[in-house]
């Protein structure tokens with residue numbers, strides 16, 4: 651950014667922990683932050699330069715992961731192998747576990763808040779198990795604009811690279827007539843508390859989103875190493891956030907200190923589980 655270059659960002663963690671600082675820096679240097687995460691690329695395409703005042707809410711779609719429809723009590727004995735079976739996307743291990751717990755969607759709520767300059771109260775989540783609609787924007791006039799494509803990250807990557815153009819490609823394209831159904835459900839925020847915690851972190855702001863992210867990273871690592879139960883991932887983040895004294899996230903040193911604190915605290919908690 652300091653070199654005056656636009657940047658395309660896939661890694662949501664950057665914006666979750668330091669969104670305020672990154673967006674401030676982008677503004678200062680007159681550069682764009684172009685979203686690559688599929689939901690945010692979709693929102694960017696749906697917005698098409700419309701003013702923030704015309705937006706009622708952003709609607710992030712979520713696949714619901716492999717445990718959609720399950721309750722917490724059914725999830726204590728989940729294995730790493732089961733949690734890594736994503737229904738619609740092939741991705742790295744960490745983000746795949748995050749999709750299963752819905753921490754991925756929580757991280758994406760905060761990512762959206764910074765990318766599009768809206769309060770977290772205007773960012774909603776809906777379950778859409780087919781992952782064909784990548785997200786939507788509801789406008790003040792009640793119209794909802796959606797972006798659809800085959801679930802392949804090459805689409806958002808291409809859009810960020812060729813933007814503002816649209817260029818042909820040899821990828822597999824949607825065949826709408828062959829699709830059986832596109833369905834939607836309310837998320838279960840009692841089981842997937844990650845969505846509630848993300849809203850709390852996004853609402854409080856400051857160093858809390860960094861704690862939310864770091865505690866989750868530690869807990870996922872412990873789960874992947876077979877050292878804690880699956881449901882402890884949610885407990886660890888919730889307890890870490892409750893123990894944190896939130897401070898304004900004015901500079902990277904403060905954010906980094908909160909990240910370090912949360913990692914140590916999460917390790918301590920995981921040892922007790």
Ligand SMILES: NC(=O)C1=CN([C@@H]2O[C@H](COP(=O)(O)OP(=O)(O)OC[C@H]3O[C@@H](n4cnc5c(N)ncnc54)[C@H](OP(=O)(O)O)[C@@H]3O)[C@@H](O)[C@H]2O)C=CC1
Nearest residue numbers: 660661662663686687688739740741742743744745746803
């Ligand atoms: N996969 C997807 O479809 C999507 C991913 N994202 C985001 O993209 C990011 C990457 O996800 P994904 O590609 O699935 O993850 P992977 O685990 O598949 O890949 C992560 C890559 O990052 C490298 N890496 C890890 N730590 C460091 C480091 N400290 N310095 C340099 N390189 C490092 C790893 O290298 P090595 O292999 O050597 O360890 C690896 O090549 C995440 O932030 C995720 O949320 C967003 C949307 C979709």
Ligand SMILES: CC(=O)[C@@H](O)[C@H](O)COP(=O)(O)O
Nearest residue numbers: 687688712713714715749754
């Ligand atoms: C491809 C991508 O952007 C991922 O973030 C994906 O959206 C994960 O799927 P979930 O909706 O299950 O989190």
Ligand SMILES: [Mn+2]
Nearest residue numbers: 687688689758
């Ligand atoms: Mn995504």
